[in-house]
Amino acid sequence: MWVSGVAEIHGRWIARGLRSMPVPAAAMTLGHVVLGCTIADLERTRRHERVHVRQYERWGPFFLPAYLGASLVLKLMGRDAYRGNPFEIEAYAVDDPSKRSF
Numbered sequence: 190m191w192v193s194g195v196a197e198i199h200g201r202w203i204a205r206g207l208r209s210m211p212v213p214a215a216a217m218t219l220g221h222v223v224l225g226c227t228i229a230d231l232e233r234t235r236r237h238e239r240v241h242v243r244q245y246e247r248w249g250p251f252f253l254p255a256y257l258g259a260s261l262v263l264k265l266m267g268r269d270a271y272r273g274n275p276f277e278i279e280a281y282a283v284d285d286p287s288k289r290s291f
């Protein structure tokens with residue numbers, strides 16, 4: 190399903206893949222494609238995942254290495270590699286106005 194220029198896809202195989210990741214996810218963004226376990230997950234996470242779409246647009250091919258690199262550095266520092274990741278902090282901020290940086 191296309192929602193404002195972004196393809197949102199869900200299904201049993203996608204759900205299986207997302208739930209078996211190191212950090213189990215309800216949804217994940219790959220460029221302008223958002224994979225979700227269910228339609229409800231896609232709707233619930235839409236605002237968060239749209240921030241990742243904007244990040245992909247900003248960083249282009251460097252997004253994934255930058256994201257994974259930030260997580261790796263955090264992990265090596267003994268910090269939370271997911272919640273401490275600056276890309277996730279920005280994405281979670283859309284639902285928490287007090288943490289909004291823009």
Ligand SMILES: [Zn+2]
Pocket residue numbers: 237241276277280
């Ligand atoms: Zn996220």
